[in-house]
Amino acid sequence: MPSVVVTGVSTGIGHAIAKLLLDQGFRVFGSVRKVADAERLIHEFGANFKPLIFDVTDEAAIRGAADEVRGALGGERLAGLVNNAGIAVSGAVIDLSADEFRRQFEVNVIGPIVATQAFAPLLGTDPALRGAPGRIVMMSSIAGKFGNPLMAAYSASKHALNGLSDGLRREMMLFGIDVVTIMPGAVKTPIWGKAEQEDLSKYAASPFYPALQKIRAMLPQMDASGLPPETIAQHVYDALTSPKPKAHDVITPGPMRFWVSTKLPQRWVDKIVASRLGLKPKK
Numbered sequence: 001m002p003s004v005v006v007t008g009v010s011t012g013i014g015h016a017i018a019k020l021l022l023d024q025g026f027r028v029f030g031s032v033r034k035v036a037d038a039e040r041l042i043h044e045f046g047a048n049f050k051p052l053i054f055d056v057t058d059e060a061a062i063r064g065a066a067d068e069v070r071g072a073l074g075g076e077r078l079a080g081l082v083n084n085a086g087i088a089v090s091g092a093v094i095d096l097s098a099d100e101f102r103r104q105f106e107v108n109v110i111g112p113i114v115a116t117q118a119f120a121p122l123l124g125t126d127p128a129l130r131g132a133p134g135r136i137v138m139m140s141s142i143a144g145k146f147g148n149p150l151m152a153a154y155s156a157s158k159h160a161l162n163g164l165s166d167g168l169r170r171e172m173m174l175f176g177i178d179v180v181t182i183m184p185g186a187v188k189t190p191i192w193g194k195a196e197q198e199d200l201s202k203y204a205a206s207p208f209y210p211a212l213q214k215i216r217a218m219l220p221q222m223d224a225s226g227l228p229p230e231t232i233a234q235h236v237y238d239a240l241t242s243p244k245p246k247a248h249d250v251i252t253p254g255p256m257r258f259w260v261s262t263k264l265p266q267r268w269v270d271k272i273v274a275s276r277l278g279l280k281p282k283k
Helices: 012-023 035-045 059-073 098-125 152-175 191-197 209-225 229-241 255-263 266-277
Strands: 003-006 027-032 049-053 080-083 135-139 178-184 248-251
Touching: 003 012, 003 059, 012 027, 012 035, 012 229, 027 035, 027 059, 035 049, 049 059, 059 098, 080 098, 080 229, 098 135, 098 152, 135 152, 135 229, 152 178, 178 229, 229 248
Parallel strands: 003 027, 003 080, 027 049, 080 135, 135 178, 178 248
Antiparallel strands: none
């Protein structure tokens, strides 16, 4: 039975990935931050799900989890590592504190680095283990292709993850370990509900406050038009099992929207986005 480690499986995309892989005959080691979530998922998923309790910002806990997985594998290699856990910090660049930027990068960039370092021996860098080399899947975003206003911290973290993944992919060729970057558009996940509950009052004096309120009003529409997490899970399964996986897998509800955002002259895109959010300078 092939085994895969997936980070951030309590809800959303990670939960859908774990469920699909289990349905397809994988054993899943899934990370959660709370014991209550681990117990809930054991009951929901069954015996082939093994919870790993760690926060992706806790290096010691991640390395401890890697030791736990090594023991469970009994000398076999992992089939894959899915670096899925992530957060989205919203706010204008000039309003966010340096600590908020650090938190965004600690979770979305440093977390995958530490997890990759910890589990790489089990994927194939340790020649003493048995089996074919595993694969690494990085959960990025189309935000890593362009910068969204008031989400620049998140976009910057995904730009960084894309560059990291490309460099890592070329390095891991030495061990036969493929690295696939998944870049979804908007997805129907609890992230939208969490964003709707975020307290915007701390930005009340900011010139960007009206734009933030407009984004808040758009959230229900973004949720309704988003991709189901099961679609992303299927792409992850394909990345882990395809004979020739894509290096970059872009998944959007509307391909034309992605094309417009990345291919049109940026000044045109800037004007469209600024007009929609009320960010045009006053005359």
